[in-house]
Amino acid sequence: MKKLTLNSMLISLAVVLSYAERFIPLDLIVPLPGIKLGFANIVTMFALFFLGIPSAITVTVLRCLLASLLFGGMSSLLYSLSGAFFALNVMILLKLGYNKFFSLLGISMGGAAAHNTGQIIMASLMMRNTAIFSYLPFLLLTGLGTGLITAVITVNLFRIIEKTNSV
Template sequence: MKRSKELAVCGMLTALAIILSIVERMFPLDAIIPIPGVKLGLANVVTLFALTRLGLRDSLAVVVVRVTLASLLMGSVTAFLFSLFGGLLALFVMWALLHAEGKFCSLLGVSVAGAAAHNIGQIAAAVLWMKTTAVLAYLPYLLLMSVPLGLVTGLVCAVVLTHMKKIDLHA
């Protein structure tokens, strides 16, 4: 019975991440941030939440299913590849930091590192797909934006986690 509940939670988190991705596309940051393609990364709030509440296996399932379904709904093969590389690298970096010996990184630090890893993963996918290293010139700009945008997603996740503690999920 416990696994059924975990699967249901994974499904709800996946649906939430897809909805956040769709909402995020409706409000591009291009008008505020003059760097093409920069996104807030709201789906990473769900990934970070899943890592803190469900663990790596279920979080991996949420990321892979979210990327696959979001790409089918509103993307392309390249969008799938870029999102998958970015999402998986972000997931594993955040998991490693959350489980590091000594816990030297706060939730906000984990989120910023996840945002940076996501950008690195996407640039790696672009290098492979386009067969050129010229896209690496874009990476410093993306990494610079990882700090404020990672802080925002980390803060949102921290607020959600704080409020979740108030809810009795075992009722």
């Protein structure tokens, strides 16, 4: 029961974060399709580290579904699901080496790169045109920056949670 409540809270938090980051339009500075901060990934990483893989999958899929229903559309659902699917898989794999080989920094950056790759693959499938891949190098590089930002936020969040022992 506690887990169900926590999962639901995380889904709504992720939806709010996806909405909130629309007010920080990175594409004003760098006009690349699909560029964003990826704050929802903070929630995914939290679910992955504190609640386990099934929770992380549930939260991610439902977050994409809800966010698209509320302020996206059918195409935005396909983009966010493909990005999230790639990111989650890569982060689950990288987490196997957590503390030994990788910190949250690498996991977050790897997740961002996977997210961008997934979205570009989906975009090229939907537009039936591979020209869009020429944006991927720039998205990968900006992903290093956004991955760093989400990693710093997530580490601080984890620190607070561990201090108060509230999960």
